[in-house]
Amino acid sequence: MEKYLEITEKLIKSLEDSSLDVLEFKLDNFSLKIGKNSFFENNLQESVKENNKNFEAKKVINDAKVEKKEIVKEEKNxxxxxxxxxxxxxxxxxxxxxxxxxxxxxxxxxxxxxxxxxxxxxxxxxxxxxxxxxxxxxxxxxxxxxxxxxxxxxxx
Known part of the structure; x- marks a missing residue:
């Protein structure tokens, strides 16, 4: 376990000193993915934009379902x-x-x-x-x- 802590510390230092945004490392049964704050902030903004698009699409679908239910209510018989x-x-x-x-x-x-x-x-x-x-x-x-x-x- 201590071996992995040393590797992790060295990888973090290497990432800080480089122009990379993300570093992914795998060794045997150990895997690590680390990134800089700017990378996660950009991904968070993209994720928020995608969620907003999905929300709008779901809203349109739900509105259509409500309209359909209203039509069915008019046809009571x-x-x-x-x-x-x-x-x-x-x-x-x-x-x-x-x-x-x-x-x-x-x-x-x-x-x-x-x-x-x-x-x-x-x-x-x-x-x-x-x-x-x-x-x-x-x-x-x-x-x-x-x-x-x-x-x-x-x-x-």
Whole structure:
């Protein structure tokens, strides 16, 4: 340990006498990085500038999130229908058939909205209430996870 103290003292003296700002030294399992005050002051100023940029960017993102939440609040009757199982989403009974629903359609409670195939079982997903289809959030034959958002519905 005493050996490293001597080396450290010599390195500090060498750094003070030189025009270097930083000195990094490694020997066996010992490593040391030392710098002059001017180096750390400059790095601190750069770090503060970078943090300010990051803060401004986060502020813009947070402002956008607040605006989005306000838009959602205005659409009080809009609800999200989530997938009750994981599997393949089908918008119709067969590839040639028309989709069960289209955006803008008004449907009654219990009407079939789509089919999700899970383990060779065809699960019909039905409207939980009288509603209008605002948006379909997945495409035909997409794989959907359990609890994935599949429809935006306006409750009537």
């Amino acid at each position: 809009i609800k999200i229908l989530k997938a009750p199982v994981l599997g393949v989403f089908y918008s119709s009974k067969s590839p040639e058939a028309d989709p069960f629903v289209k955006i803008g359609d008004k449907v009654k409670k219990g009407s079939t909205l789509c089919i999700i195939e899970a383990m060779k079982m065809m699960n019909e997903i039905k409207a939980p209430y009288d509603c209008r289809i605002v948006d379909c959030l997945v495409s035909n034959e997409d794989f959907v996870e359990y609890d994935a958002e599949i429809f935006k519905l306006e409750q009537l």
